[in-house]
Each structure stands twice: as C-alpha cells, then as structure tokens.
Amino acid sequence: MQYIKPQSIFTILFFTALVFVQCSNTVPSNVAKSVLSTNDSTPKDTMKVIKTxxxxxxxxxxxxxxxxxxxxxxxxxxxxxxxxxxxxxxxxxxxxxxxxxxxxxxxxxxxxxxxxxxxxxxxxxxxxxxxxxxxxxxxxxxxxxxxxxxxxxxxxxxxxxxxxxxxxxxxxxxxxx
Ligand SMILES: [Zn+2]
CATH class of the missing domain: 2.170.150.20 (Peptide methionine sulfoxide reductase.)
Structure with a gap:
C-alpha cells in the first residue's frame, strides 16, 4: 500500500551513507585515542619515582x-x-x-x-x-x-x-x- 518515492529512497540511502562515513571516521580515532592515553598515563600512575x-x-x-x-x-x-x-x-x-x-x-x-x-x-x-x-x-x-x-x-x-x-x-x- 505504501509507496516510497525514488527521491525518499535516495534520501534514506544518503543519510545511511553519511552515518556510516561518520562512524567509520570517528570510531577508529576514538579507539586510537584511548589506547594512546592509556599508554601515556601508565608510567605516571604507577611509577612514582621517575629518573633518567x-x-x-x-x-x-x-x-x-x-x-x-x-x-x-x-x-x-x-x-x-x-x-x-x-x-x-x-x-x-x-x-x-x-x-x-x-x-x-x-x-x-x-x-x-x-x-x-x-x-x-x-x-x-x-x-x-x-x-x-x-x-x-x-x-x-x-x-x-x-x-x-x-x-x-x-x-x-x-x-x-x-x-x-x-x-x-x-x-x-x-x-x-
Ligand atoms: Zn623502588
């Protein structure tokens, strides 16, 4: 009964693609950030005496x-x-x-x-x-x-x-x- 106009399908596809692009851009960089911050903070948190x-x-x-x-x-x-x-x-x-x-x-x-x-x-x-x-x-x-x-x-x-x-x-x- 419902008729979806080709224009609507194009709009849906466009936004789906947009969300996908945003996700694929943001997720890896978040992961990379959390790994870096963990590595970065470990010596400061556990090693109280730091000498050369x-x-x-x-x-x-x-x-x-x-x-x-x-x-x-x-x-x-x-x-x-x-x-x-x-x-x-x-x-x-x-x-x-x-x-x-x-x-x-x-x-x-x-x-x-x-x-x-x-x-x-x-x-x-x-x-x-x-x-x-x-x-x-x-x-x-x-x-x-x-x-x-x-x-x-x-x-x-x-x-x-x-x-x-x-x-x-x-x-x-x-x-x-
Ligand atoms: Zn010691």
Whole structure:
C-alpha cells in the first residue's frame, strides 16, 4: 500500500551513507585515542619515582643498576640476604619503599631471599615475563619500577603458597630496634 518515492529512497540511502562515513571516521580515532592515553598515563600512575638512566647510574652501584634497571639476576647463594634472619623490614634499594617483613621470609633452599607475602600488594607490581623461553611473573617495585625478582607458586607449606624470589641486590634492610 505504501509507496516510497525514488527521491525518499535516495534520501534514506544518503543519510545511511553519511552515518556510516561518520562512524567509520570517528570510531577508529576514538579507539586510537584511548589506547594512546592509556599508554601515556601508565608510567605516571604507577611509577612514582621517575629518573633518567643517567640519574639511576649516579645513584646505584653498577651491580645494583644491572639488577634493578636492567633486570639482571644475582647468582644463587651469593646474595647478602640469602641467609639473613634478622628481624626487620626489607626495602627497595632504588627508592626505599618498604616491601617485605622478615616474618614472611622463609628458607626455600633456592639460593635467593624468599618471602611468602609482600607488606602491601600495591607496593609490588607483578607482570608476565616471557623472556628466556619461560613463562614467569616478574616482580617490580611499584614506586620506582625497579626489578626485584619473580614470584612463583611453589612456596609449599607457607600461608600463601607463594614464593617471592628476590635479588638481594634489589633490597636494603631496616633492622628492628
Ligand atoms: Zn623502588
């Protein structure tokens, strides 16, 4: 019964095409913007201490720089805190953030200081590390981005079942008075 004039069909097609063109123009640019803004804001939100590589080199010893900034690993059974059982708090060597309590340190027999829990989960950032052909979870200081070590799920017999395997070189220690 209804008769649509050819002119109306042309109008409908024109507006449909217009909407399509607008969508295809705006959607990708919005996506691109959100990706860029996410990437742009991540370091500012999570890395509170931001220094140039030159500044880190001046602050840290060459060994500390290699571990904290270049993700090197202490040789097993060589670190200062591997067999260290004093009471106190382990801090980040890069920025002094309190990371682990001595009460959560345990002897995992792996050759590195091992903790089953951090002081505060917000102080430790965990990211997937697929380097060296392995699937591991890397542990970083949330404040300065310093590499601390890795966390594994073989902390057998501990309250969390986790083993934060940390380089002594990444740590400082504040002894309990
Ligand atoms: Zn730090």
């Amino acid at each position: 590589e030159e500044e880190w080199k001046q602050q840290l010893t060459p060994k500390e720089y290699k571990v904290l900034r270049e993700k090197a690993t202490d040789r097993p059974y060589t670190g200062e805190y591997e067999s260290h059982w004093d009471s106190g708090i382990y801090v980040c060597k890069g920025c002094g953030t309190e990371l682990f309590r001595s009460e959560t340190k345990f002897d995992a027999g792996c050759g590195w200081p091992s903790f089953y829990q951090g002081i505060d989960s917000s102080k430790i950032t965990e990211i997937v590390d697929k380097s060296m052909g392995m699937y591991r979870v890397e542990v970083l200081c949330s404040k300065c981005g310093g590499h601390l070590g890795h966390v594994f799920t073989d902390g057998f017999g501990t309250p969390t079942g986790l083993r934060y395997c940390i380089n002594s070189t990444s740590l400082g220690f504040k002894k309990k008075e």
